[in-house]
Amino acid sequence: MRSKVNPLSTLRKFSVSVLLSALCSCMTDTQHLTFLPIGNDGWTHADTLSYDIAPLGGIANSGISVLLHTEGYAYENIALGITIRQDTSLVYHEQRSFRLDRTNSKSGIGRRYDYTLPIGNVTLNDTLPTTITLTQQLDQPALTGIREIGIRMSKPLPKPGEAVWKVEW
Numbered sequence: 001m002r003s004k005v006n007p008l009s010t011l012r013k014f015s016v017s018v019l020l021s022a023l024c025s026c027m028t029d030t031q032h033l034t035f036l037p038i039g040n041d042g043w044t045h046a047d048t049l050s051y052d053i054a055p056l057g058g059i060a061n062s063g064i065s066v067l068l069h070t071e072g073y074a075y076e077n078i079a080l081g082i083t084i085r086q087d088t089s090l091v092y093h094e095q096r097s098f099r100l101d102r103t104n105s106k107s108g109i110g111r112r113y114d115y116t117l118p119i120g121n122v123t124l125n126d127t128l129p130t131t132i133t134l135t136q137q138l139d140q141p142a143l144t145g146i147r148e149i150g151i152r153m154s155k156p157l158p159k160p161g162e163a164v165w166k167v168e169w
Helices: 006-025
Strands: 030-037 048-053 059-071 077-084 087-097 114-124 131-136 146-154
Touching: 030 059, 048 146, 059 077, 077 114, 087 114, 114 146, 131 146
Parallel strands: none
Antiparallel strands: 030 146, 048 131, 059 114, 059 146, 077 087, 077 131
């Protein structure tokens, strides 16, 4: 008996694996990258995304960004409550709003868009575990169209106005 293979499902799985491989290979300065999926019902005010990160060792000043993978997201902005804790100490807490400008995003197939939202540089104790929590702060009951949300920790982010690419002669 032959099993049927759904070509669309196979293509989707292949596309996602290629996208994640490409994303990770382009980020050579990435120390940590984790994604959490968002259900079809959307992200509500009651939902808290929590990222538990083991001690990174060797990275003290981290550039932290939120990565959004969307498909059919209806809004042009997003508001987040961002909390970073190490052990029992509060390291960072802020509510931030971001405008999602599609001209500056990476667009995918159809209505899929990928956004990188820089939080900033945060000094962390590299021997302690880190917990980053995100809450949805946009004045909507549920945000639909977000497929997954990731946290990226990397080398420090450039300061505003600082060139991203530097050439050492």
